[in-house]
Structure formats: structure tokens, C-alpha cells
Amino acid sequence: MENNSILVAKDICITFGALKAVDNFNLEIKPKELVGLIGPNGAGKTTVFNILTGVYNATSGEYTFNxxxxxxxxxxxxxxxxxxRTFQNIRLFKYLxxxxxxxAAYNFHMKYGILSGMFRLPKFWKEEKDAREKAMELLKIFDLDKYADMPAGNLPYGEQRKLEIAxxxxxxxxxxxxxxxxxxxxxxxTEDLMNTIxxxxxxxxxxxxLIEHDMKLVLGICERLIVLNYGTILASGDPKEVINNPKVVEAYLGKEDDI
Known part of the structure; x- marks a missing residue:
């Protein structure tokens, strides 16, 4: 099964001092799969993202990518x-x-050397031209090409989110x-974002x-849901079954005696 998966995380744990923020987290994602990671505030969702993207090193466990x-x-x-990845707080270069x-993101793929860049040699200009053409193609897909020359910080909030994804x-x-x-x-x-995803x-x-609190969006696009609570997986599987799981309802709303 792992051979067909783009990402496999096994027994991921991370501890900050005496706090175990994530405990025995397991995840497997197949190519083209759309998976939601949900849970109450403080459940450890962003911590999982930070581990998977190299921001944090897990205390134990391992994972493979591709x-x-x-x-x-x-x-x-x-x-x-x-x-x-994208972040909870938009991180654009707002004055660009x-x-x-x-x-700027295409710089990861550019191959011209230091000298070509310093002296603006033909290889530099060719790659810069190619990057701009590709950027415009991508912006057109996201319906952002009409804003191409506008400072990113001047975009409406929803369009800034789309730009970060682009x-x-x-x-x-x-x-x-x-x-x-x-x-x-x-x-x-939110509806536009759902269509974009x-x-x-x-x-x-x-x-x-996807980490998300908007259940309409989650149920509208996710094929599978994983619920995290206090750093551990509470439930996973079909989205409609998961959100009706009594343990999940309790995690979000509390026990009936507490209401």
C-alpha cells in the first residue's frame, strides 16, 4: 500500500518540554487524494503540518514522501x-x-549561475522571461491575471488567499x-475557494x-477526514460518518453534562 502513497507518516510524536503535542500520529495519502485534517483549537493540527514540512523535527517516528x-x-x-504549503496567516510579499x-516561487527551478545573474547574461534573461510567462499562465488559471501588476497587499482578502495558493x-x-x-x-x-481547490x-x-474549521467546505470537497484531538487521532474515514461519530461530537461540543 505504501508504494502507491505520496506520503506515509508512522508513529509521529513531538514533545515540547513536558507537553506531548502530537502522539503516535499516522497518516497515509495517495496521489490525487483530497484529505481533511480537522479538530478543535489546540488539537495539534498545525504542529503536524510543521513536522511534515520540516519546520519542526519530530521527537520520534518517521515519514516518507514520494x-x-x-x-x-x-x-x-x-x-x-x-x-x-500555505499558512493560517497569509504570507505574501505585499509590496511586490x-x-x-x-x-519568486519559480526561483526554485531556475538554473542560471551567479555570474549569469550578476552580469545579466542571456541565460538569465531567458529564464526570467520563461518564469514570467509561466507565472501569467498560472495567474490566468486562478483568474488573477487581471491583477498581475497590482501590489499583492491591495488585493481583496479572498484573492490574497488564492494568490498564496497560486x-x-x-x-x-x-x-x-x-x-x-x-x-x-x-x-x-469560501465557495470560490472550494471551487479553486x-x-x-x-x-x-x-x-x-487540508486543515479547515469550515465544515461546509470540508464536507464539500474532502474524500476522507482525520480528526485530531489532544495530539492523537480520534477518528478517520468517510467525512459524513466521521463528523457524526459520538467521540468527534463530544470533542467539539463537550459531553452532554457539560452543555
């Missing part, structure tokens, strides 16, 4: 291998143009991790792991 062991691999190397935000896609990922992409969005923006998976054929 069949290669990548435990304790630096974030930059993981991006080059095809793992990209929309196009330049995406072009920039992540510029790294040519095999797996995209989205950390609460609908946070702060109104219902219309579906478009990404269908058009680019990549796997997506």
Missing part, C-alpha cells in the same frame, strides 16, 4: 522534492506585484498542504491535505 525517507529534512529541500509574488503551485508540488485557507473569508469567498486537484492531479 517513496523517500524525509524525516528531519529541511523545508527548502522538501519544497524541491514537491511538497508545498501579484505577478512577482508568483515569479504561489505554492508555482513550486510544482506533488502534495499541497493548506492550513485553514478559508479563515476570515465570507461565504462567497477542486480545480487544483483536477487540473494538476496533485494530492491535497
Amino acid at each position: 517513496g523517500e525517507k524525509v524525516t528531519k529534512t529541511a523545508t527548502s529541500k522538501l519544497v524541491r522534492k514537491g511538497l508545498a 506585484s501579484v505577478a512577482d509574488n508568483v515569479i 504561489r505554492a503551485m508555482a513550486t510544482n508540488p506533488k502534495l499541497l498542504l493548506l492550513d485553514e485557507p478559508a479563515a476570515g473569508m465570507n461565504p462567497k469567498e 477542486k480545480l487544483i486537484r483536477d487540473k494538476f492531479g496533485i494530492a491535497i491535505l
